[in-house]
Amino acid sequence: MTDTRTIRIEALRFNPETDSEPRLQRYEVPFTPDMSVLQGLQYIKDHLDGSLTFRWSCRMAVCGSCGMMINGRPHLSCETFLRDLYPGPVRVEPLDHFPVQRDLAIDQAGFLDKLAAIKPYIVSAKERPLSEGPSRQTPAQLDAYYQYSQCINCLLCYAACPQFGLNPDFIGPAALSLLHRYNLDSRDIGWSVRADAANADVGVWECTVVGYCSEVCPKGVDPMHAVNENKVNSALDYLGVKRLLGGR
Amino acid sequence: MAEVRTYRRPMPADWWTRNPSYVVYMLREASAVFFFLYALVLLWGLNALSQGEAAFDGWRALLATPAMIAFHAVAAAFALLHTVTWFMVLPKTAPTLRLGGRIVPVAAVVVVGVGASAAISAFIYAWVAGILPPGLAEAVRNLVPPGGAS
Amino acid sequence: MRIISADVVVIGGGGAGLRAAIAAAEADPGLAIALISKVLPMRSHTVAAEGGSAGVVRDDDSLDNHFDDTVTGGEWLCDQDVVDYFVRHCTEEMVQLERWGCPWSRKPDGSINVRFFGGMKVQRTWFAADKSGFHILHTLFQTSYKYPAITRYDEYFCADLIVEDGRVRGVVAIEIATGEMVLFHCKAAVLATGGAGRVFRQNTNAGIVTGEGMGLALRSGAVLRDMEFVQWHPTCLPGTGILMSEACRGEGAILTNKNGDRYLQDYGLGPLDPWPRAKAMELGPRDRLSQAFWHEDKKGNTIQTPHGSAVNLDLRHLGEKKILERLPLITEAARTFAGVDPVREPIPVRPAVHYTMGGIATNVHTETSISGLYAAGECASVGIHGANRLGSNSLAEIVVFGKVAGERAAHYVRSARPVSPGRTERQAEVSAARVLRLLGNERGERLAEIRDAMMDAMEEGVGLYRTESGLKAACRTLAELRARYRRGIRLDDRNRAFNTEWLAAIELGSMLEVAEAMAHAALWRRESRGAHQRLDATARDDRRFLVHSIARSGGDGAPQIKSAPVTITKSRPGSRVYGGAGTKAELT
Known part of the structure; x- marks a missing residue:
């Protein structure tokens, strides 16, 4: 598709094996108008950084796996679209108030x-x-x-x-x-x-x-x-x- | 079992400033402080009344000072906020309100509730200030005879 | 390595696994039942099932009807003894779910309502709006809290089965949060790991539907059956593959091409009138509808979308009230993911891979060829789906055969002899070392490259219509991809704790093996039957191919394909007729 733009995604990173504190990492992600935040994260995992950790499964807002803070508010990342957050940046963090297991994955x-x-x-x-x-x-x-x-x-x-x-x-x-x-x-x-x-x-x-x-x-x-x-x-x-x- | 190491993010003291919904909630909670202070002012007035005319006049004079007017303006604003938010919360705290089998929307509850509160407040003000329209004043006199029960 | 002892290990926390665990706990509350799932059970893919589950309940329906619809729908490749058991137990399981709290949709008098699905003579599908799988899964998951015999191991990834002397002895798993290797000693194990739809690119499946239960069984010496039969669901969103339930058509939705014609009447599903009527037009079976799309596309009668061609699924005439009441999930999904409001516009849809009809071969008791190892649900091939699964049979299958698996496993445990744990533990160490090696590769390709190449090969060569040359090419590509996989995948993530890239790499190993089994079985079957259509052998060939295909692991090489007999009891193979004359049906 021709309608590709780029948006910055800032993800909270925390690795329990090496980090004592979380930090933010920035990624530049090309996206098309039909791409969700989840698809943006999948792009990062496939092409930029395989260590970025997040949960997902059904990608149609029924399994409940992919909740995260997106620009400070809790959302399902599969039904939140990058086009609506353009020009960004998009800040993704684990759900508030939960202990963080790794990156965007919380302890449930x-x-x-x-x-x-x-x-x-x-x-x-x-x-x-x-x-x-x-x-x-x-x-x-x-x-x-x-x-x-x-x-x-x-x-x-x-x-x-x-x-x-x-x-x-x-x-x-x-x-x-x-x-x-x-x-x-x-x-x-x-x-x-x-x-x-x-x-x-x-x-x-x-x-x-x-x-x-x-x-x-x-x-x-x-x-x-x-x-x-x-x-x-x-x-x-x-x-x-x-x-x-x-x-x- | 290997221990699951997690990071627990601290809840910052200013957590409530980060989201408009939390700000409204905190303002609603804060409105209680102004109700409390306003009740103190009223109690003070009652006490002054029991101490005689001079004391009561003194209290009334104090009410006219810019500081007290400012306080009352703020308290009135919080009272309004509290009224609106109270009705917004009402449908969530009471059993589901239904009309003809359909759930009454929150907006309707707020409009009706705030409207009724405003009408009652206006009525009480007009009654106390003696500016009720003649017909209404007559009706009130019949309902509440002067001098209380006879 | 951490060691846990259990009597029964259930692998998979979806509908079949939960039902198996509950059945085992009810059969013997004294058992130690370990329920291992790579996700929290309520995230399992059962959650995404929409339309409903079969169970004969109407006065004008019968078990014979359900049997016939299933066997005809499966083009006589179903094991009829198993179908017979199945149809006799569906309704009781639906009632059991009702007792456990499933919010089935009701008629005004409070009795169960049922809807039409494709290929059904009479309405038979129990439904909870269009969130039937979601409600079934949450009902089972929440009910499982009642049974202290069940200990859940949520987010444990099953990496291997330990089989000694033809008996299952243990399960090697990874605790995802820490990356620690765990050995579950067990006397019996139930595989309930779901399908493998993710080997294709356009599919309706969740990201977790990667077929590793099938891969585990294959590597452990069990066999896969009928892997060439992959179901394309005819109505899915282009691009994402998100499912627009068959319930849409069950409620009366129609399919039109770019000219506004109801093209299904050109493909043996007409005539149009009277409409609606059972087993005709949009109420035809999934394989025929998906194949009709393919032909319409070749004729240039489809509409073009950014993610490929599509036809229109039109619900508008049902009216807003009915759409919102009966189909709230697909309404929401169409609005969110396609930007289309089904109340006002038709939804563009196209076929996408939906279901793996084949799986780990079991008998009616869910027993695999390995003693103590049972399989149920989409990962299994118990024999009810044949060449094409009837819509709404899969939700019924997970509970009917999940229960059988749990009970059988509980029963088996009583007769299992004690063994020395030492041998199992040594084997487990070998497995663990193999899995851990993946973490250390210093050189290799990116995971996504091999995965994407696999998906492309499957879409290209093992699609809706297949040819010998296309299948051979797919087999070659898959063999190369397996070789590349063995040479090494280089992970960005070398940590143990919550390393999802590592888990995806393990999954990919299974996916490649399962994909290869599909391609080789499809190459072997030189005929067209149900969901398996060959352009170079367009007719059904009962003389040679009224048999199951069996795929056995060839180690690092290609799987070996053989045949196995189909059990036929009362329904002789005939011609599979849809459409034709019939009376107008009343949609309830």
């Missing part, structure tokens, strides 16, 4: 533990054999939790959350959205299963309603809403009202 282990804490699976009142066929769930019942089931675990919301930055133990937006997703599912017995996680010091009350998490979510999930509806639930639980409602 903490999130996986938080997911465990919220019991991310259906807990039903009674097991029914598969031979009885699927449960009924009306479109309205599906709609009640559907939005929260759209989370791709890309962790942009954690990079957007200063409370998580200040307290890495905060269960945080994505995990609490999934907590809400299961609580709202008509097939789940609801609140009582996950009350401890929501009520904990690092649970919903750690949120101070900054709201940036909901702004950056690439999938239209509204984590701030999930967290804050659960403040109501947590307060009702404290007052004993939840028990009167049968723990839902």
